Amino acid sequence: MAKDYAKSFYKSKAWQRCRASFIGHRRSIDGGLCEHCKSKRGYIVDHIIEITPENINDINITLNHDNLQYLCLDCHNTKTFLKHKSIDDDLFFDEEGNLFQK
Ligand SMILES: [Zn+2]
Numbered sequence: 001m002a003k004d005y006a007k008s009f010y011k012s013k014a015w016q017r018c019r020a021s022f023i024g025h026r027r028s029i030d031g032g033l034c035e036h037c038k039s040k041r042g043y044i045v046d047h048i049i050e051i052t053p054e055n056i057n058d059i060n061i062t063l064n065h066d067n068l069q070y071l072c073l074d075c076h077n078t079k080t081f082l083k084h085k086s087i088d089d090d091l092f093f094d095e096e097g098n099l100f101q102k
Pocket of ligand 1: 035
């Protein structure tokens with residue numbers, strides 16, 4: 001699922017540390033519940049502003065707790081689904097993954 005440019009980031013020590021400390025922080029608040037439905041356990045640390053090739057080196061985006069949310073798998077999938085659904089209406093990707101507006 002992760003794009004090529006993001007693969008090395010997700011494997012980096014800096015991200016592993018950031019992710020672990022974020023999960024520890026969430027657990028200290030509510031035991032580590034999903035921040036969206038607040039009923040299931042968090043499963044994925046999600047970037048609110050998604051990582052792109054343009055911001056991959058911007059630690060204010062990639063390693064900033066304010067840009068992270070802890071989601072259960074269901075909420076993460078719903079978010080991903082809704083995003084792609086809204087894109088379908090007036091935006092599309094070409095074969096190389098470039099975004100175009102109709
Ligand atoms: Zn949830």
